[in-house]
Amino acid sequence: xxxxxxxxxxxxxxxxxxxxFASSHWLLAWMGLEINTLAIIPLMTRQHHPRxxxxxxxxxxxxxxxxxxxxxxxxxxxxxxxxxxxxQMSHPLATSTIMLALALKLGLAxxxxxxxxxxxxxDLTTGLVLSTWQKLAPFALLLQVSSTVNPLILTLIGxxxxxxxxxxxxxxxxxxxxLAYSSIAHLGWMVLIIQFSPPLATLxxxxxxxxxxxxxxxxxxxxxxxxxxxxxxxxxxxxxTSLATLILLSLAGxxxxxxxxxxxxxxxxxxxxxxxxLAFFAAMTALLSLYFYLRLCYTVALTSSPNTITMLTPWxxxxxxxxxxxxxxxxLTLALLPLTxxxxxxxxx
Amino acid sequence: xxxxxxxxxxxxxxxxxxxxxxxxxxxAALGLVIAAGAGCGVLVGHGGSFxxxxxxxxxxxxxxxxxxxxxxxxxxxxxxxxxxxSVLVYVxxxxxxxxxxxxWFWGGWxxxxxxxxxxxxxxxxxxxxxxxxxxxxxxxxGLLMLCAWVLLLTLFVVLELTRGLNRGTVRAx
Numbered sequence: 001x002x003x004x005x006x007x008x009x010x011x012x013x014x015x016x017x018x019x020x021f022a023s024s025h026w027l028l029a030w031m032g033l034e035i036n037t038l039a040i041i042p043l044m045t046r047q048h049h050p051r052x053x054x055x056x057x058x059x060x061x062x063x064x065x066x067x068x069x070x071x072x073x074x075x076x077x078x079x080x081x082x083x084x085x086x087x088q089m090s091h092p093l094a095t096s097t098i099m100l101a102l103a104l105k106l107g108l109a110x111x112x113x114x115x116x117x118x119x120x121x122x123d124l125t126t127g128l129v130l131s132t133w134q135k136l137a138p139f140a141l142l143l144q145v146s147s148t149v150n151p152l153i154l155t156l157i158g159x160x161x162x163x164x165x166x167x168x169x170x171x172x173x174x175x176x177x178x179l180a181y182s183s184i185a186h187l188g189w190m191v192l193i194i195q196f197s198p199p200l201a202t203l204x205x206x207x208x209x210x211x212x213x214x215x216x217x218x219x220x221x222x223x224x225x226x227x228x229x230x231x232x233x234x235x236x237x238x239x240x241t242s243l244a245t246l247i248l249l250s251l252a253g254x255x256x257x258x259x260x261x262x263x264x265x266x267x268x269x270x271x272x273x274x275x276x277x278l279a280f281f282a283a284m285t286a287l288l289s290l291y292f293y294l295r296l297c298y299t300v301a302l303t304s305s306p307n308t309i310t311m312l313t314p315w316x317x318x319x320x321x322x323x324x325x326x327x328x329x330x331x332l333t334l335a336l337l338p339l340t341x342x343x344x345x346x347x348x349x
Numbered sequence: 350x351x352x353x354x355x356x357x358x359x360x361x362x363x364x365x366x367x368x369x370x371x372x373x374x375x376x377a378a379l380g381l382v383i384a385a386g387a388g389c390g391v392l393v394g395h396g397g398s399f400x401x402x403x404x405x406x407x408x409x410x411x412x413x414x415x416x417x418x419x420x421x422x423x424x425x426x427x428x429x430x431x432x433x434x435s436v437l438v439y440v441x442x443x444x445x446x447x448x449x450x451x452x453w454f455w456g457g458w459x460x461x462x463x464x465x466x467x468x469x470x471x472x473x474x475x476x477x478x479x480x481x482x483x484x485x486x487x488x489x490x491g492l493l494m495l496c497a498w499v500l501l502l503t504l505f506v507v508l509e510l511t512r513g514l515n516r517g518t519v520r521a522x
Contacts, residue, residue: 001509005505005509008502008505009502009505009506009509012502028492031495031496031499034499035499035502038499038502038503038506039502039506041506041510042505042506042509042510045510
């Protein structure tokens with residue numbers, strides 16, 4: 001791909017998200033989403049691999065369907081109530097349809113099926129863009145409509161996403177699919193809390209983006225896309241591989257690591273809202289996710305698989321070049337938890 | 350006018366059923382053309398005659414190209430359509446679905462949506478859609494430029510996706 005075209009596409013990827021962020025009108029928000037989808041498509045097929053093309057086709061079809069649903073719901077809302085503003089929707093038909101469309105865009109549970117398939121077909125960098133940057137625009141819309149959506153729909157989608165995200169990842173051996181299911185589960189937590197505390201949902205998204213960035217970049221560093229490759233990845237970069245264990249545990253949400261913060265605050269907020277059973281079920285579904293993260297940890301660093309002696313030395317001979325983003329996000333993934341009071345004071349309250 | 354608009358609405362529904370149910374691209378694309386034409390008719394009934402004309406010319410212009418290409422790519426000697434049992438099941442299923450939705454919303458807020466509601470049916474100089482076009486060129490200029498930019502982006506996207514032979518996305522492996 002020509003660097004000029006690449007720059008144009010990256011620029012438009014930013015433009016689409018920025019437009020959706022900046023708009024208070026449904027038509028402009030929809031245009032931003034469409035620009036975003038259009039710009040990512042050639043980036044996804046950059047490798048021209050049949051798997052990538054297949055994944056791109058699936059992605060395009062789902063995103064186009066979701067965008068058409070958003071357009072349909074917002075025009076029928078404008079027809080019924082004469083209101084184009086995003087946060088002023090009032091008709092239940094429009095809000096429910098928009099919620100389902102945004103769930104399809106984000107890959108939330110009842111309509112999540114495209115997500116693992118698409119991520120699996122792409123290389124790790126594009127998968128990273130897809131599971132971080134591409135979530136931002138739909139999430140901004142979700143934040144604005146969440147107060148008008150039926151709370152039952154939000155709760156059901158959220159709980160189902162955490163459940164499916166944990167359940168679907170159980171038997172996977174492909175890292176990209178596991179990361180996709182992890183994305184589904186994390187977004188489920190955000191949707192669960194978004195009706196009670198939108199800033200908390202935003203904070204969860206931010207922390208999820210940091211954590212998944214370090215996971216994707218670490219896997220990219222050792223070029224591992226399956227659990228088998230992960231088992232010998234320590235030979236390429238022993239330090240990052242031992243940190244990968246902690247990154248995965250942070251994604252799982254274990255206490256001394258950053259990933260614990262959103263789960264902790266969300267559970268606290270749910271209990272404060274007098275919904276202890278919901279908090280209980282959400283925590284139980286997190287156990288399902290914990291299982292496959294632990295399985296990955298076991299493969300990465302808690303066991304050393306047998307190998308020939310020449311295979312044990314690549315880290316001495318060819319030093320791996322890490323992305324400059326990786327150390328930053330890894331540190332944030334591992335050590336942000338002590339900042340919880342400050343973040344609470346700045347963001348939530 | 351009311352009868353005509355209800356006829357167009359029926360054509361729209363059956364055209365979309367044809368798109369959804371037909372396995373052969375000949376008939377599916379034909380259904381799409383019928384649906385688009387009927388949709389333009391509905392727009393005329395609601396007072397958007399200029400909009401409808403633009404949509405008909407541009408959309409059907411693109412649709413005919415797609416129709417020609419898909420018919421050329423997937424030429425079947427015996428294409429199945431509504432008469433065959435396998436397709437008929439789908440047709441009946443979709444029509445049943447439409448009826449269920451109609452029954453669900455019956456008597457609600459779109460009781461009278463097929464009545465011609467042209468608020469500008471008197472002879473006026475500025476019709477709703479024409480003055481809308483004028484507004485798009487005056488106060489909506491920024492958005493118009495944005496749309497032109499997106500069209501340019503689309504051109505690059507399509508060129509990047511369909512570019513030459515062994516470097517391109519669409520190729521035989």
